[in-house]
Amino acid sequence: MPETNIAITGLGAVSACGNDINETLQNFSDGARNAGKVTLFESELHYPVFQINNPTLLDDPFTMRTLNLAFQAAQEAILEAEFENGFGNLRVGISLGTTVASQLNDTDFYRQYLNQGSAPMNSVDRYLKSNLAQALAQFFKITKINFCTTIVNACSSGTDAIGVGLSWLRNDYCDLVIAGGADELNRVPLDGFGSLSVVSKSLCAPFDRDRAGLNLGEGAGIIILEKETIAHKRKKTPSLFLKGYGLAADAYHLTAPRPDGSGLEQALEQALKEANLKPKDVAFINAHGTATKDNDLVEGKVLAKVFGKKVKFLSTKGFTGHTLGAAGGLEAVFACLGLRHGWVPACAGFMNIDPGIGVAPITHKTKISGNCAVSTSLAFGGNNAALVITRN
Amino acid sequence: MAENKEAELKTIRKKLKELLVSHLSLEDVVPEKIKDDEILFGEGLGLDSLDAVEIVVLLQRNFGVEVKDMAQGKKIFYSVDTLANYIYDNQKK
Amino acid sequence: MHIAGMGIVFNRGRGLANLDQALTEGWIMPNSVTASCAGVYQVPPEVIIDKQVLKDVRRADNFSKMATLAAFDALADSGIPEENKSKLGIILTTAFGPHVTTFGFLNEILTYGDAGVSPTLFSHSVHNAAASYIALNLQTRGPTLTMTQFANSFQQAIILAESWLKEKRCEYILVGSVDQIGQVMEYICSQKLKLASDGKIKPFNFSQIPEAVPAEGSAFFLVTDNIKYNKYCSISALQQGTKKEDDLYILDSDGMCGNEECYKNITKKVAFTSYAPVFGSMLTLSAFSCMAAALILKNQKIYASPIQENPHNLNILTKNETLAVHKIKCLRYNCYQEELIIQLSRPR
Numbered sequence: 001m002p003e004t005n006i007a008i009t010g011l012g013a014v015s016a017c018g019n020d021i022n023e024t025l026q027n028f029s030d031g032a033r034n035a036g037k038v039t040l041f042e043s044e045l046h047y048p049v050f051q052i053n054n055p056t057l058l059d060d061p062f063t064m065r066t067l068n069l070a071f072q073a074a075q076e077a078i079l080e081a082e083f084e085n086g087f088g089n090l091r092v093g094i095s096l097g098t099t100v101a102s103q104l105n106d107t108d109f110y111r112q113y114l115n116q117g118s119a120p121m122n123s124v125d126r127y128l129k130s131n132l133a134q135a136l137a138q139f140f141k142i143t144k145i146n147f148c149t150t151i152v153n154a155c156s157s158g159t160d161a162i163g164v165g166l167s168w169l170r171n172d173y174c175d176l177v178i179a180g181g182a183d184e185l186n187r188v189p190l191d192g193f194g195s196l197s198v199v200s201k202s203l204c205a206p207f208d209r210d211r212a213g214l215n216l217g218e219g220a221g222i223i224i225l226e227k228e229t230i231a232h233k234r235k236k237t238p239s240l241f242l243k244g245y246g247l248a249a250d251a252y253h254l255t256a257p258r259p260d261g262s263g264l265e266q267a268l269e270q271a272l273k274e275a276n277l278k279p280k281d282v283a284f285i286n287a288h289g290t291a292t293k294d295n296d297l298v299e300g301k302v303l304a305k306v307f308g309k310k311v312k313f314l315s316t317k318g319f320t321g322h323t324l325g326a327a328g329g330l331e332a333v334f335a336c337l338g339l340r341h342g343w344v345p346a347c348a349g350f351m352n353i354d355p356g357i358g359v360a361p362i363t364h365k366t367k368i369s370g371n372c373a374v375s376t377s378l379a380f381g382g383n384n385a386a387l388v389i390t391r392n
Numbered sequence: 393m394a395e396n397k398e399a400e401l402k403t404i405r406k407k408l409k410e411l412l413v414s415h416l417s418l419e420d421v422v423p424e425k426i427k428d429d430e431i432l433f434g435e436g437l438g439l440d441s442l443d444a445v446e447i448v449v450l451l452q453r454n455f456g457v458e459v460k461d462m463a464q465g466k467k468i469f470y471s472v473d474t475l476a477n478y479i480y481d482n483q484k485k
Numbered sequence: 486m487h488i489a490g491m492g493i494v495f496n497r498g499r500g501l502a503n504l505d506q507a508l509t510e511g512w513i514m515p516n517s518v519t520a521s522c523a524g525v526y527q528v529p530p531e532v533i534i535d536k537q538v539l540k541d542v543r544r545a546d547n548f549s550k551m552a553t554l555a556a557f558d559a560l561a562d563s564g565i566p567e568e569n570k571s572k573l574g575i576i577l578t579t580a581f582g583p584h585v586t587t588f589g590f591l592n593e594i595l596t597y598g599d600a601g602v603s604p605t606l607f608s609h610s611v612h613n614a615a616a617s618y619i620a621l622n623l624q625t626r627g628p629t630l631t632m633t634q635f636a637n638s639f640q641q642a643i644i645l646a647e648s649w650l651k652e653k654r655c656e657y658i659l660v661g662s663v664d665q666i667g668q669v670m671e672y673i674c675s676q677k678l679k680l681a682s683d684g685k686i687k688p689f690n691f692s693q694i695p696e697a698v699p700a701e702g703s704a705f706f707l708v709t710d711n712i713k714y715n716k717y718c719s720i721s722a723l724q725q726g727t728k729k730e731d732d733l734y735i736l737d738s739d740g741m742c743g744n745e746e747c748y749k750n751i752t753k754k755v756a757f758t759s760y761a762p763v764f765g766s767m768l769t770l771s772a773f774s775c776m777a778a779a780l781i782l783k784n785q786k787i788y789a790s791p792i793q794e795n796p797h798n799l800n801i802l803t804k805n806e807t808l809a810v811h812k813i814k815c816l817r818y819n820c821y822q823e824e825l826i827i828q829l830s831r832p833r
Contacts, residue, residue, distance in 0.1 A: 044599040102612055102633050103587055110591040113669060121676050131635055149641045152582070152612035152631050160630055167648040173723070188590065191599045192607030197445050197462045247628035247654075249575070249620040254544075254608050256441050266626065380608065381617030383629055416605075417543040442544070445604040452601060 005228035006169050007238030008389065009176075010081030012073035013333045015219030015326070016050035017319040020076055024319075025337065028345035029365060033319060035203055035215060040065075041187045047199050050217030050321030051185050061122065064130045065218075066101040069326070070182035071139050073220035077178070078140070081224040082234070086141075090230065093147035093174035094133045095164040096222075097157025097181035098325035101130050102150060105188040132182060140178075147174050155288070156247075156377035157181050158221060158328025159385040163245035165225045175230045180329030182220035189324060190216055196255060198292045204322075205349040206289035206315035207296045207361050214290040217321020221329030223336065240336050243277070243372075243388045246270030250382030257294055261302035263384040264376065268306050271374065275388040279307045282388075283370025284344055286335045288378045289315020289361070290322050291349065295378055300357035303376075314362045318348025328377045332387055335373040339391040343367050397480070404476045407454070412472075415450050416443050430472050444469060457482045486647050486721060488706050488779050488829075489565060489657070489714035492558025494533065494551045495702035495764060495773065496526035500558060501780065508777055509805055512762045512791040515684045515698050524684045525666050525674075526700035526765030538622070544605055545618050548583035552615035552663040553622050555703035559659055560623060563707040565714060574655035575616050575629040578642035578662045580768035582612040582633065585667035615663055627655045636742055636819035638662060639771040643722040643827055650710045661705030662769035674699045678740060678766075686766060688738040688759035689795045691748045697740030700765020704772035706779075718782040718831045720775065725814075725828055731755045732810045733787070733802075735774045737817035739766040747818045749797065758802040762791040771815055775827055778813040782831040785809060 011021060016034040018024030027034070035048040052069070060068075078084055104127045112119035129135060133150045136142075147168050151161040158181025165177030193199050193216065200213035223242075231238050246267035250258035257263070272279065285307065287299055296315075303311050316334050323330055338344040347361035371392070377385045409423035412432075416439065430436045433444070444465055451457045457479050459465060468478045493500065496516060497507035515524030533539075533550045538557050545553065556575070587610040593602040608614065613631040620629045628649070634641045639662050646660040674680065674697065681687075681696035708720065732755065738745045739761035764773040781787055787808045790801045812830040819825055 099611065103582060103610070104584060105587055105591060105610075107591055107594060110588060110669070111595055113672065114592070114595065118672070121673075124673055124677065128635075131633065133634070134637075147641075147644065148634065148637065149645065150633050152633050153629075154611055154613050164630075164645060164648075167645070167652050167654070171648050171651050173644075173648065187594070187599070188587075188607075188610075191594055191602050192590070192604070192610070194600065195445060195449065195602045195604040195607055196442075197448070197604075247630065249617075249626050249629040251620040251624050251626055253440065253621075254442060254614060254617055255604075263626065379613070380611060381613045381629075382620065383613070383617075419543050442605060442608065449601065449603050453597065 004170060006166055006242045007226050007228045007231050008223050008240040008242055008336055009226045009231055009236060009238050010077035010224030011333045011336055012076030012222040013330055014052065014069055014073045015320040015323060015330055016052050016217055019054050021337065028319060031346060031348060033203060033348055035321065038185060040185050043187060043190060045190060045194055047194065047201060048203055048215050049185055050215055052218055062126060064101055064126060065184035066098055066182050067130060067132065067135045069184060069218065069220040070096065070132060070136055073222040074136060074178060077222045077224050090175040092142050092145060093165060093168050093177040094136050094145065095149050095151065095161040095177055095179045096132045096136060097151040097153065097161035097328060098132045098183050099152060099154060099157060100183050100186045101132050102152045107187060136178065153383050154379040154381055155324055156328055156379035156383045156385040157325040159375065159377040159387055160247060160328065162223065162328065162332055162387060163247060163385065166242055166245050169225055169227055176224060176226040178222060179225055180222035181326045183218055183323055183325040185216060185218040200291065203349055204291035204318055205351060206291040206318055206347055207300055207354060207357060208350045209352040209354040211291045211293065211296060213292055215321040217323045219320060219323045219326045219330055221326055221333045223332055239392045240339060241390050243390050244271035244275030246386045248384050250384065252382050255380055257298045257378055258382065259298060261298045263382060264299060264302045264378060265306060267384040267386040271386040271388045277372055277388060282307060282372050282374050283312065283368050284338060284373055285311065285313040286331045286373065286375045287313045287315045288376050289317055291317065297356055299376065299378060300359060304359040309359055311359055312362055314344055314347035331375045335375045335389050338368055339373050339389060401476050401480055404479050405472055408472060408476055411450055411454055416446060426472060428473050432469050432471060451479065455479045455483055486650055486708050486710060487712060487715035487719050488717040489709050490559045490563025490707035490716065491776055491779060492555040492562060492705045493776055494528055494555045496528055496700060499532050499554060504776065505780060507763050508760060508788040511789060512685060524698060525671060526698060527666055528701055542618055542622065546583060546586045546609050548586065548663060548665050549609065549615040549618040551703040552577060553618045555661055555705040556619040556659045557622060559705040559707045563714060565657055569657060570623065570625050572627060572656040573625045574627040574649055574658040575619055575625065576642050576646055576658055576660040577616040577631045578638040578769065579612060579633055580635050580638050580664050583610055583614060584670055585665055586610045588669045619659065636768045636817060637825055638769050640722045640825045640827055643720060646708055647721060647723055656711065657707060657709045659705055659707055661703060662772040663703035664701055664767050664769050666699050666701040671699060685792055686739050686762045687792055687794050688736050688761050689797060689799055689801060691738065691745045691797060693744050693746055695738065695740040695745045697766035700767050702773065704776050717779040718829045720827065720829050722827045725826060726812065728752060730812050731814055733758065733813045735759060735778055735813060735815045737761060737770045737774055737815065739770050741766045741768050742818060742820045747822045753799060756802060757799045758790045760791065771817055771827060774815040775829060778815055778829040781810055782813065782829060
């Protein structure tokens with residue numbers, strides 16, 4: 001394995017839990033859960049959602065909401081990394097995950113086509129300009145970009161996009177990578193997850209004994225991955241590092257996770273091995289924790305098995321909802337914040353331990369003294385991904 | 393009355409078998425060959441969790457019957473018979 | 486990175502024998518004509534029936550079936566030992582995903598309402614369903630990833646495969662593409678592209694408004710750094726070598742990316758061909774062109790350009806014949822006129 005250290009030099013996040021990182025941390029601290037009725041689109045369904053209600057968020061007919069969310073989070077990350085004046089001669093890569101932005105699922109377009117046999121092309125044109133990674137490159141005027149990829153791996157897209165960035169940097173294809181994920185609230189996944197009976201009619205309760213399903217959310221989480229040598233040349237001393245990534249398939253079922261959790265175990269093992277760390281070195285885990293019966297059962301048991309019964313873990317989906325393609329990006333940011341500030345929030349929504357899982361997540365704002373965090377993602381279709389992040 | 397009920401159940405079972413085959417893409421399964429007491433999940437037809445939620449849609453669309461709570465699902469979806477009886481009991485007259 | 490095995494599902498059938506035959510025979514009329522479209526190259530339904538390989542995937546849609554078959558065939562073609570499957574990764578790329586199922590799901594929303602939609606349709610309407618089916622079908626537990634990048638899709642997939650192998654994330658990778666055609670997409674193509682009324686893509690005309698014949702299919706490669714399994718050739722999107730050594734350029738000028746005048750800039754000193762008129766127009770055409778290149782390099786046999794119309798007098802291939810070929814570049818200009826190259830080569 002190449003010896004290059006890959007630093008994390010910028011973080012950006014937008015979700016119902018906050019329009020930027022400071023707001024997010026405040027809401028984490030206050031335990032604020034900003035869920036409500038969906039107003040972005042018409043729906044016959046009455047599930048609570050974590051919609052971003054921010055009037056400064058541009059909603060225009062030419063640019064998909066997902067893109068605007070990504071731009072906002074990326075701007076925050078780029079500012080922190082001090083690239084706001086451009087990237088100079090550095091070789092930049094962009095690797096971003098999404099689900100909604102990649103699909104032409106405009107109901108109005110389709111309705112018109114169905115009824116009239118024809119429909120205007122504006123939503124198609126908008127879609128064709130909405131490849132997330134490409135759109136970000138254009139927004140930040142990054143030209144001559146050879147490493148530019150949009151990952152569509154369902155709920156682990158954001159985590160996997162970060163893993164792709166790590167791979168490129170380790171192989172010295174790029175000097176830095178803008179990585180993470182973004183997704184907007186959309187009628188299609190709301191209807192779809194509803195039909196699968198995995199959406200809760202009340203606020204979600206990750207890992208809870210009485211959990212009744214997920215709440216959908218939206219947002220974007222972006223990190224700047226940078227070779228440590230490049231950061232030093234820029235006179236920066238990074239303190240956060242991406243040390244490992246693991247990805248493994250269940251090969252079990254299209255929608256249900258493998259009951260024995262071996263896919264997640266494999267991903268965790270791989271990520272820790274790459275980082276040259278052991279489970280006991282991990283201070284806390286930001287789990288996928290969607291609050292569905294299946295996910296939390298499998299994931300909770302694996303975390304207990306790998307990290308022991310005293311494992312410190314939480315799901316932040318009680319604050320953000322399940323943001324699909326953005327989840328992995330947001331949760332990598334949250335893992336970084338936990339290490340940087342030395343605390344993590346409670347696992348919002350959790351009340352009672354599930355005896356089937358056997359371990360309980362963190363129940364109140366907790367100090368973190370260790371130097372290593374793990375973020376896990378489990379996706380539809382059976383993808384299991386894990387990141388290992390460390391702090392100096 | 394009992395004969396009416398049995399006749400109706402027979403009709404429901406026949407329609408149900410045809411719908412299960414077509415709606416769940418059960419290739420190589422002949423509706424007429426499915427037994428009335430055929431177990432739907434695990435052994436028998438070998439359906440899975442995705443089929444379970446699909447059957448909920450099937451019931452809604454073809455019989456106007458809702459399944460409000462998936463936890464009840466195990467009992468209702470046990471066999472063709474139990475499913476047919478559920479439909480009979482809950483169908484809007 | 487070496488190609489150890491290949492699998493293909495396209496409008497002329499399934500498998501490398503069908504590919505060889507199609508390239509040998511050349512252009513044929515598009516096999517499906519719809520109201521809104523002059524013609525498309527559709528995969529005949531019987532091509533994706535395989536009761537053995539697809540026996541446990543009853544719910545899979547055509548998108549997932551095409552990919553599953555092509556990937557299965559690529560693995561079978563490679564001959565890598567069964568026990569090495571645990572070290573197998575999967576990278577699937579697609580320009581538009583399973584849009585037929587996506588539109589089917591939208592249809593359900595409009596017909597049955599938000600609360601009455603099919604969960605099976607929804608779970609198949611996500612881009613990564615096909616890769617999941619491949620993993621399920623082959624029972625592989627390695628890293629499995631789906632990506633989408635419009636015209637850059639296959640090139641970025643090859644880059645990632647090279648990256649994973651160099652990193653030793655896995656030892657073997659099934660890397661490939663899948664895209665489909667359908668009624669709504671045909672309508673969109675008829676509005677956004679100039680469709681060839683005679684069914685012929687003219688890849689050497691380099692027009693401002695080139696003609697397209699939309700198509701579907703899946704092409705998969707089993708790749709590895711282990712030279713022992715170099716059955717066909719090496720492939721790279723990162724290494725270009727010098728232009729002096731290039732023997733042949735395969736152009737993806739298929740009418741999908743607008744203005745093709747930029748192709749006029751390429752060096753005239755090599756031989757050219759394009760098999761777009763055989764495969765049809767797809768943003769993931771590069772995968773198919775690379776497969777043709779790999780066959781050429783393995784068999785040291787070239788196939789004539791299926792359409793000979795050549796207003797710029799390029800040195801195009803005019804005959805099917807045995808010929809020493811060592812380095813081929815598959816070239817596409819995307820919708821931003823960026824040059825995308827994948828190089829395939831075999832030692833002299």
